[in-house]
Amino acid sequence: MTTSPPTATPTSQPPAKRTLRDYQSDQExxxxxxxxxxxxxxxxxxxxxxxxxxPEQVVFISGIGCSSRFPYYMxxxxxxxxxxxxxxxxxxxSVVRPDLxxxxxxxxxxxxxxxxxxxxxxxxxNPNVQILLFNNEIYGLTKGQYSPTSPLGKVTKSSPWGSxxxxxxxxxxxxxxxxxxxxxxxxxxxxxxxxxxxxxxxxRGAAFVEIYQNCNIFNDGAFELYTDKKTQxxxxxxxKEGEPMTFGPNNQYVLHWTGTTNQQQEEPFIVFRQDDTxxxxxxxxTRNRHLAWALAWRLHPVSVPVYRRDGTPTEESITLPRPFGxxxxxxRPTYQEHLAHQLEKAREHIQPIAQxxxxxxxxxVS
Amino acid sequence: xxxxxxxxxTSPSSVVVRxxxxxxxxxxxxxIQFTFESALEGYDVATxxxxxxxxxxxxxxxxxxxxxxxxxxxxxxxxTGDQIDVLVxxxxxxxxxxxxxxKKDGILIVDEDTFNNKRNLQLAGYDQSPLxxxxxxxxxxxxxxxxxxxxxxxxxxxxxxxxxxxxxNIFVLGFLLWLFERNLQEAEKLLQQRFKxxxxxxxxxxxxxxxxxxxxxxxxxxxxxxxxxxxxxxxxGKYRTLTGISALALGLLLAQERAQRPLFYASYPITPASDxxxxxxxxxxxxxxxxxxxxxxxxxxxxxxxxYGGALAVTATSxxxxxxxxxxxxxxxxxxxxxVVIDLQRAGPSTGMPTRSEQADLLQALFGRxxxxxxxxxxxxxxxxxxxIIFQACQIALEHTVPVVVLSDLALAFxxxxxxxxxxxxxxxxxxxPLWTNDNDAPYQPYLRTEDGARYLAFxxxxxxxxxxxxxxxxxxxxxxxxxxxxxxxxxxxxxQKVLAVQKRLEPAxxxxxxEDAPFLLVGWGSTCGVLSSVTRSLNQSxxxxxxxxxxxxxxxxxxxxxxxxxxxxxxxxxxxxxxxxGWLRMLRLPxxxxxxxxxxxxxxxxxxxxxxxxxxQNPDESPS
Numbered sequence: 001m002t003t004s005p006p007t008a009t010p011t012s013q014p015p016a017k018r019t020l021r022d023y024q025s026d027q028e029x030x031x032x033x034x035x036x037x038x039x040x041x042x043x044x045x046x047x048x049x050x051x052x053x054x055p056e057q058v059v060f061i062s063g064i065g066c067s068s069r070f071p072y073y074m075x076x077x078x079x080x081x082x083x084x085x086x087x088x089x090x091x092x093x094s095v096v097r098p099d100l101x102x103x104x105x106x107x108x109x110x111x112x113x114x115x116x117x118x119x120x121x122x123x124x125x126n127p128n129v130q131i132l133l134f135n136n137e138i139y140g141l142t143k144g145q146y147s148p149t150s151p152l153g154k155v156t157k158s159s160p161w162g163s164x165x166x167x168x169x170x171x172x173x174x175x176x177x178x179x180x181x182x183x184x185x186x187x188x189x190x191x192x193x194x195x196x197x198x199x200x201x202x203x204r205g206a207a208f209v210e211i212y213q214n215c216n217i218f219n220d221g222a223f224e225l226y227t228d229k230k231t232q233x234x235x236x237x238x239x240k241e242g243e244p245m246t247f248g249p250n251n252q253y254v255l256h257w258t259g260t261t262n263q264q265q266e267e268p269f270i271v272f273r274q275d276d277t278x279x280x281x282x283x284x285x286t287r288n289r290h291l292a293w294a295l296a297w298r299l300h301p302v303s304v305p306v307y308r309r310d311g312t313p314t315e316e317s318i319t320l321p322r323p324f325g326x327x328x329x330x331x332r333p334t335y336q337e338h339l340a341h342q343l344e345k346a347r348e349h350i351q352p353i354a355q356x357x358x359x360x361x362x363x364x365v366s
Numbered sequence: 367x368x369x370x371x372x373x374x375x376t377s378p379s380s381v382v383v384r385x386x387x388x389x390x391x392x393x394x395x396x397x398i399q400f401t402f403e404s405a406l407e408g409y410d411v412a413t414x415x416x417x418x419x420x421x422x423x424x425x426x427x428x429x430x431x432x433x434x435x436x437x438x439x440x441x442x443x444x445x446t447g448d449q450i451d452v453l454v455x456x457x458x459x460x461x462x463x464x465x466x467x468x469k470k471d472g473i474l475i476v477d478e479d480t481f482n483n484k485r486n487l488q489l490a491g492y493d494q495s496p497l498x499x500x501x502x503x504x505x506x507x508x509x510x511x512x513x514x515x516x517x518x519x520x521x522x523x524x525x526x527x528x529x530x531x532x533x534x535n536i537f538v539l540g541f542l543l544w545l546f547e548r549n550l551q552e553a554e555k556l557l558q559q560r561f562k563x564x565x566x567x568x569x570x571x572x573x574x575x576x577x578x579x580x581x582x583x584x585x586x587x588x589x590x591x592x593x594x595x596x597x598x599x600x601x602x603g604k605y606r607t608l609t610g611i612s613a614l615a616l617g618l619l620l621a622q623e624r625a626q627r628p629l630f631y632a633s634y635p636i637t638p639a640s641d642x643x644x645x646x647x648x649x650x651x652x653x654x655x656x657x658x659x660x661x662x663x664x665x666x667x668x669x670x671x672x673x674y675g676g677a678l679a680v681t682a683t684s685x686x687x688x689x690x691x692x693x694x695x696x697x698x699x700x701x702x703x704x705x706v707v708i709d710l711q712r713a714g715p716s717t718g719m720p721t722r723s724e725q726a727d728l729l730q731a732l733f734g735r736x737x738x739x740x741x742x743x744x745x746x747x748x749x750x751x752x753x754x755i756i757f758q759a760c761q762i763a764l765e766h767t768v769p770v771v772v773l774s775d776l777a778l779a780f781x782x783x784x785x786x787x788x789x790x791x792x793x794x795x796x797x798x799x800p801l802w803t804n805d806n807d808a809p810y811q812p813y814l815r816t817e818d819g820a821r822y823l824a825f826x827x828x829x830x831x832x833x834x835x836x837x838x839x840x841x842x843x844x845x846x847x848x849x850x851x852x853x854x855x856x857x858x859x860x861x862x863q864k865v866l867a868v869q870k871r872l873e874p875a876x877x878x879x880x881x882e883d884a885p886f887l888l889v890g891w892g893s894t895c896g897v898l899s900s901v902t903r904s905l906n907q908s909x910x911x912x913x914x915x916x917x918x919x920x921x922x923x924x925x926x927x928x929x930x931x932x933x934x935x936x937x938x939x940x941x942x943x944x945x946x947x948x949g950w951l952r953m954l955r956l957p958x959x960x961x962x963x964x965x966x967x968x969x970x971x972x973x974x975x976x977x978x979x980x981x982x983x984q985n986p987d988e989s990p991s
Contacts, residue, residue, distance in 0.1 A: 025834075027846065056829040061671065064837075071834045072847065077826040079674055080836025082697050085667040088659070092668030093826075095655050096628045097675040100826055118667075121660040339655065346650035353623050356649075357616050358787050359606045360559070363406050365786075366602050 018052050020045045025075045031066060036187030036213035040134065041073055043194045044103075047201065048076075058101045061090040063110040066141045067134035067213070070105040084115025087122035087131065091335075094127040098336040101201070104131040109139050112148040112168050123177035126205040127335040130197075133170060133210050138219035156218075171296040171327055174208040175289070181207035182292065183326040187214060188227035192238065192324060199326060205334050226322055234318075235301070239325030245284050246274055247321045253306065255321070256281055257291055268294040271306050271318055278309045292328035299323065380409075380439025382447035383542070385535075386464045387456030388425050389418055389432045392535035396454075397434030399539055399556055401607060403548050405784055410441035410600055411607065412896070413782045414969075419721045426480075426489040431463045441599030444896035446781070448971045452545075454538055456480065456512075458490035465500075473506045475541070477534065479513035510580065512537050519576045523569050533573040540577025550578055601786060608785035610778040613752035614682070614708065615645040620753075621760035622654060622678055625797035630672035630679045632657040632665040637720045638776045639682040639710045662687035666694040666707065673703040674835065676825035678760055682708035684776075685727055686717065689734070695769060696735040699861060701835045702813075702821040704763040704799065708756070711775040711892075713967035722967035723776035725892050725942035731771045732921055732950060738858045740865045742770040743920040747895035749781040755918060757794055762868055764799040767820040773920070777893040777969065799823055804830055812845035813857075819864035865922060872919045875927035880906055880913030886983055887934035889958075891917040891947055897970045898940060904976050910983060912938075920950070931956050938962060938979060942970070 023045040031037045048058065058076035062068035064083035071078030077100075081089045090104045104122075111119050111133045122129070138156065139145040145158035149170065153162035174182045181203040185196040193211065200207035212223040225235040237247045237255060245255035254277055256270045272278070285291065299320050305313035333341075383400065385393040394415055405411050416433035423430025437447045452473045455461035457480040468474060480486045481495045501507045516537050520530045536557070543553055554571060561567040622629035633643045635658065646656045655672075659665040662683050669679035683691065688709045698705045711727045713719035731743045742762055746755040752774055759770040788794070802810050802822040810831035814822050824831030833845055841848035842857060877884075879899040890898045895916045902914040915930060917923065931937055931951070938960040939948040948961045962978050964970045 054829065056827055056832055059674075059826050060834075071836070074834070075832060076834075077674075077832055078834035078836075079671070079701070080834065080838060081667070081670075082693055082837055085663060085694065088664035088667035089671035089674075091659075091664070092630060092632060092657075092671030092673075092677075092679070093675045094671075095657060095668070096630050096672045096677040097826065100675070117660060118664055121664065342650050343652065350651045353616075353619050354791055356619060357791070358604070359608075359612075361402055361556070362604050362606045362787065363402075364602075364604050365408065365600045 018049045018055075020049050023048050023055055023058075023075050025073050027072050029073045030069065032217050034216040035066070036136065036215070037067055037070070037134065039187040039190060040067075040132070040193065040211055040213065041070065043190055043197060044132075045074070047194055047197045051198065051201065053101055053201075057099070058103065059090075059093060060103045060105055061086045061093070062105040063107075063115055064141070065107040065110045065139075066215075067105055067107045068110060084110055084113070085118060086110070087115065087118040090129050091118075091122050091125065091127055094129055095336065095339065098128065102127075102129040104129055106131065106133050107140075108133065108135045108137060108147045108149040108170070112170065112173065116148075116173075120173075120177045123174055123179040123206050123208060125335045126178075126180050126332060128205060130200045130203075130207045131209065132197075132200075133208070134213040135170060135210050136213045136215035136219055137167075137222050138215050140215050140218055144218040169296060170210040172293070174210075175293055175296060175328060179208045179328070180205040180330050180332055181326070182296075182328045183208070184210045184212070184324050186212045186223065186227055186324065188223075189324075196325065203329065205332065226324070235321050237321035237323045239284050239286075239295075239323050239327065241286055241326070242283050244274075244277075244281055245323075248274075248318070253318055254281065257294060259290075267304070268298045269304075269320065271304055271320070272309065273306055273314070273316075276309045278311075286326045286329040289328060289330075295323045295327055380437055380443060380447070381451045381546075382435065382437045382449065383452040383454070384433055384435045384450045384464060384467065385454045385538070386416075386431055386433045386460035387454075387535070388460070389423060389430050390425070390532070391432070391456045392532060393432050393434050393454075393456070395560075396535040396539045397436055398607075399553060400542060401436045401438070401782070402556065403543060403553055404436065404438035404546075405605065405607060406552055407438075407548065408600075409438040410443040411436060411438045411782075411784050412443045412446045413437075413607070414446045414777065415780050417721060417780075426457055426459055426486045428459045428463055428490060431460045433460075433464065443783070444900040445969065445972065448969070448973065452542075454542070456534065456538070458486050458492055458496075461496070462490045462492070468505065471504050471506065473508060474500065475508045475510065475538065477512035478509040479511050481509075510538075510541065515576060515580065516573055519572055520569050523565070523572075525565065525569055529566075530569070533570055536570045536573045537577040540574040540579075541581055543574075544578045544581030550575065600784065603786040603789065605784050605786055607782050608750045608753070609780060609782040610746070610749035610752045610774060611641045611645050611780070613746075613750050613785075614642055614756050614774070614779075615649070617753040617756035618646065618680060618760065619649060619654070620791065620794055621757050621797065624757075624794055625678050625760065625764055625799070627764070627797075627799070628653040628655060628672075628677040630655045630657070630669060630677040631681065632659050632668040632672075632679075633682050634659055634662045634665050634687060636662070636684045636687045638712060638779050639684050639687070639708070641779065642682045642708070642710070662690040663694060666691040666698070666705075669705055670694060670698055670701065670703060673698075673705055674701070674826070676823075678706075678764060679704065680706040680708070680760070682710065684710050684712045684720070685714040688727060688730065692730075692734050693736075695741070695771075696737060696739045697837050698769040699735065699739040699741055700837050700839075702767045702861070702864070703769075703835075704767055704823075705769040706756070706759045706763050706772065707769065708772045708774060710779045711773060719967055721776070723778075723893060723942075724965075724967045725773075725775060725894070726944075726946065727773060728891075728920060728941075728943065728946040728950065731773055738862070740862050740921070742766075742768055742865055742868050742922070743773060744770060745773040745892045745918060745920055746778055747892065747916050747918060748783060749778050750783050750785040751918075752778060753785075761795075761797050762871070764797050765820065766818060766864060766868055767800065767823060768864055768868070773892060775893050781893075802831055811843040813840055813842040813860075815843070815860065815864075818867045819860060869919075869922040869925055872922070872924045875915055875917070875924040875930050877930075878914045878916045879903060881911060882913070884911045884913035885935040886910070886912040887931060887937050888912060888914045888979070889917065889931065889937060889939045889947070889951075890914070890941060891920060892942070894940060894942060894964075894970055897972055897975060901972050901975045901979065904972070905979060908976075908980065910980060912979065912983070917947070920947070923954070928954075928956055936960065936983065938982065940964075940970070940975065942967070
């Protein structure tokens with residue numbers, strides 16, 4: 001690739017360090033009091049300020065839904081689009097304006113129901129954008145119907161007998177869509193949220209971030225296991241590059257990946273005690289697609305025995321945790337870089353417009 | 367609906383030739399070469415291809431027949447003609463499919479070898495060769511053993527038989543050049559440009575000469591055909607042939623240069639709009655982005671994003687795709703961003719007949735969105751006119767910050783005509799969108815308007831014009847979300863007035879054909895222009911005082927149109943649907959006395975239309991429609 005990575009760069013002399021206020025619009029957010037969206041808004045503004053990104057270089061593009069009001073609350077450029085189409089709008093902008101920092105704001109309904117098609121295609125095309133999917137497992141703006149991520153059997157206004165839909169797994173969806181950056185974080189863990197957003201922003205390509213977001217009106221407590229101080233250590237696994245996958249109230253457990261992905265017979269993960277692990281224990285890496293897939297797809301919240309290093313089970317058992325953090329990341333050319341490369345190849349064939357209009361075969365009438 | 371087309375006396379000053387054969391027989395190539403030959407002789411030309419719907423139909427079948435029709439003669443050539451003077455049929459299926467179009471005393475040129483083949487006859491549904499019967503019926507049948515001649519000519523070429531047989535079209539071309547007394551040298555030059563590989567080129571040149579020479583040595587002498595051409599009817603200048611697809615592509619590239627904005631063209635493959643995607647995709651050049659998206663919804667949404675970023679954003683589609691774009695078109699109306707949508711209309715509803723042309727998307731273009739969502743609708747009248755209209759569409763979209771729909775159609779896309787190349791491209795003006803300039807330190811407000819009602823544009827990257835657009839109703843001029851009833855009313859009017867303000871830059875309506883003071887007025891739009899003009903001439907010759915007006919803009923209507931139409935005693939609207947333009951004109955309280963509808967998704971037969979109008983004007987109470 002001949003082009004430099006299209007990242008946002010200051011357009012003028014660096015001014016005094018920006019603050020969160022530089023990214024706040026004069027519009028009062030109209031989300032319900034206690035909504036998880038407030039936390040996400042704040043952390044997005046914080047990251048932009050800490051990274052000192054000029055607000056005029058930033059564009060927020062959303063679809064329809066509670067989360068999609070986001071652009072109105074940012075003092076940046078933005079488009080509040082139509083339901084499900086934010087990725088398509090952002091894609092067009094990213095092609096002609098690779099100089100901008102483009103953020104897509106979507107939800108579990110907007111991004112995975114009506115807009116699932118566009119989400120899939122923007123991920124595989126890999127333009128340089130950030131995609132934040134606010135997942136609250138419910139439709140909020142239309143007042144409480146089940147969404148594509150609602151669990152099977154979920155009772156809502158539109159599913160009084162329980163949702164008959166198998167839910168979609170957003171991380172597996174993104175991995176299956178050949179996304180180059182796939183992460184999950186939570187509204188109620190501001191530090192983790194902020195650092196995940198920062199990593200997404202620095203990623204060259206389409207960065208997909210699923211954010212567990214509590215809807216305190218229609219689906220309160222959906223993610224409490226992972227956000228409550230008491231249960232979080234047991235049920236949440238925070239992935240860190242190069243480190244073992246530890247969890248538990250005192251970090252006393254470690255998750256070992258056997259290297260298996262798809263064979264249904266064999267469990268891909270074994271839990272050891274931190275102080276009794278085999279030497280072959282591999283650290284977590286964001287560079288292994290198979291590990292990411294196993295973490296996304298094969299780590300069910302079921303009770304499993306804890307093993308000793310010699311492979312024998314202890315009497316202790318533990319529920320498998322849900323992972324958070326960057327599941328997968330790879331460097332590959334962005335859509336814009338592919339286009340730039342084509343232009344290089346085409347350069348010698350370019351003809352002036354007048355010549356094209358004249359064409360090859362002409363005759364003269366006198 | 368009236369009677370089926372019946373025989374029509376073609377003007378002796380023009381000739382209609384149709385090449386018909388298997389998809390693989392190279393009929394398009396032979397047709398295009400013959401057209402160019404005709405143009406070099408000083409004739410005006412018009413062409414239309416007839417592709418089979420199937421991609422690779424089995425050889426020799428009726429549904430695998432591909433055709434190419436060319437009409438050449440004294441200018442102006444307004445249509446490709448209802449009936450064929452000379453039919454080239456490369457096999458029995460090609461004859462069967464096209465015989466009904468051939469004039470009763472027309473010339474039929476066949477590859478005799480394919481008619482001696484039982485299998486070929488069976489595939490076409492013939493028990494035995496129909497050639498003897500046709501001769502008795504009065505057709506002038508010219509039987510040429512084309513397959514044998516070509517194989518014999520190339521027997522020492524070392525080429526495989528398959529390749530040799532593919533030169534049959536060039537043999538026919540050679541024969542036709544002799545038949546019309548043409549110059550062989552130009553055809554040879556053309557072949558030299560087309561075939562780079564010398565073995566293939568030599569083979570084609572040999573076959574071309576053999577076909578030409580055959581005319582002179584036939585046992586039964588065939589008289590050569592001469593047609594009267596009066597010089598000086600085409601304005602002097604440099605010419606080329608131009609298809610509607612090329613016209614659209616070139617017009618877009620020119621608009622990009624004149625606007626000094628990146629051209630962003632996003633499209634999803636659909637017949638017939640795919641051809642424009644193919645044509646444009648060749649031009650990878652700076653500031654031109656030709657993108658294939660996952661569907662029509664994403665194509666138009668990507669355009670909206672690109673327009674927000676400062677691009678000239680364009681998409682093209684056909685009926686089903688145009689329906690998918692409806693919601694996003696409404697968003698573009700709301701955001702008041704420049705956007706051009708080309709709808710190459712085809713026969714609907716639903717999948718309908720994807721390879722046939724129709725004019726039935728007018729009401730969808732005008733009204734096919736929820737809410738009050740007006741936009742500009744333009745419609746080219748000839749294949750070459752696509753060039754001018756698409757440039758104008760880009761200009762209006764950018765300068766008036768409004769979505770523009772260009773209603774072209776399949777006939778206008780694939781049809782071709784002789785086109786005078788503009789001597790000076792500077793006659794196409796610089797396009798100047800209303801960009802916000804911060805001269806007076808006033809804060810940028812996204813819904814601040816120019817005199818024409820356009821919105822001032824500002825693009826991301828500038829610190830002092832930060833703004834958010836969105837589908838929610840906005841307070842003018844600051845652009846915050848608003849549910850205020852009076853503001854909503856003002857915004858509806860502002861969006862409407864902005865479209866109406868486009869009228870003053872449209873070319874005034876004029877009489878296309880016929881006397882200025884004719885009491886009867888034919889009104890049409892789109893690809894029926896040639897037929898309406900031609901019929902107006904023939905009606906005038908029969909002493910019926912009728913004139914023809916053709917609309918290139920459907921919303922707003924061109925200046926002077928309402929005066930013109932109100933002046934006429936009788937207004938007859940002719941269109942390829944069940945009365946969409948007529949209904950629109952009535953809605954605007956303009957007079958429409960008669961409607962003539964053509965819904966067979968073919969070119970309106972001239973003779974039929976002539977009769978309809980003549981009958982209608984003589985018995986005004988008995989509308990034939």
